[in-house]
Amino acid sequence: GDSVTQMEGPVTLSEEAFLTINCTYTATGYPSLFWYVQYPGEGLQLLLKATKADDKGSNKGFEATYRKETTSFHLEKGSVQVSDSAVYFCALSGFSSGDKLTFGTGTRLAVRP
Amino acid sequence: DTGVSQDPRHKITKRGQNVTFRCDPISEHNRLYWYRQTLGQGPEFLTYFQNEAQLEKSRLLSDRFSAERPKGSFSTLEIQRTEQGDSAMYLCASSRDSSNYGYTFGSGTRLTVV
Numbered sequence: 001g002d003s004v005t006q007m008e009g010p011v012t013l014s015e016e017a018f019l020t021i022n023c024t025y026t027a028t029g030y031p032s033l034f035w036y037v038q039y040p041g042e043g044l045q046l047l048l049k050a051t052k053a054d055d056k057g058s059n060k061g062f063e064a065t066y067r068k069e070t071t072s073f074h075l076e077k078g079s080v081q082v083s084d085s086a087v088y089f090c091a092l093s094g095f096s097s098g099d100k101l102t103f104g105t106g107t108r109l110a111v112r113p
Numbered sequence: 114d115t116g117v118s119q120d121p122r123h124k125i126t127k128r129g130q131n132v133t134f135r136c137d138p139i140s141e142h143n144r145l146y147w148y149r150q151t152l153g154q155g156p157e158f159l160t161y162f163q164n165e166a167q168l169e170k171s172r173l174l175s176d177r178f179s180a181e182r183p184k185g186s187f188s189t190l191e192i193q194r195t196e197q198g199d200s201a202m203y204l205c206a207s208s209r210d211s212s213n214y215g216y217t218f219g220s221g222t223r224l225t226v227v
Binding site for chain 1: 157
């Protein structure tokens, strides 16, 4: 079945540092890929998505590129802020998963002032 | 667009009691999903509806769990004879047509079984 693997956290960075959170996936066919963010005490919010190979999703300074050859969808941001501290989830929706999202385990990001 | 609403936000119950959660999706969304999230894990799919039809249920959804969406609008998730292992965050989400567009999640109901 479909699966998503994320780098384990926590990831601790200083403000203005460069962020990468790795995500790789296993799926049949051509899944759609997502990054969700969960701030403390809140539900998940869609951060960005990409629906086909080589697409780049971007939002709020975050970017991720759908790489079919490496089955990856790594999240990047050039300069993190304290307000980016949250848990980030990579997810996919694919042919074999029907119409549901399969999530990774999440990566906690803590940004120090 | 008031977002996806879930009620209650928190529920503490004694083992063996029944609990019911409610989800109000975004009004124009015809798909509604229930997920469960335990500490340190990603959300796990439980079930989803298109309008009032329940189209898929996970194996995680034991016979103690039942979900309804009687008029294709709000949904309820009931857990009978709760167990300590049911303690989790229960998340509801809705979408327009397909998960390919991404869901809108509610803030969740945190269940603690004591």
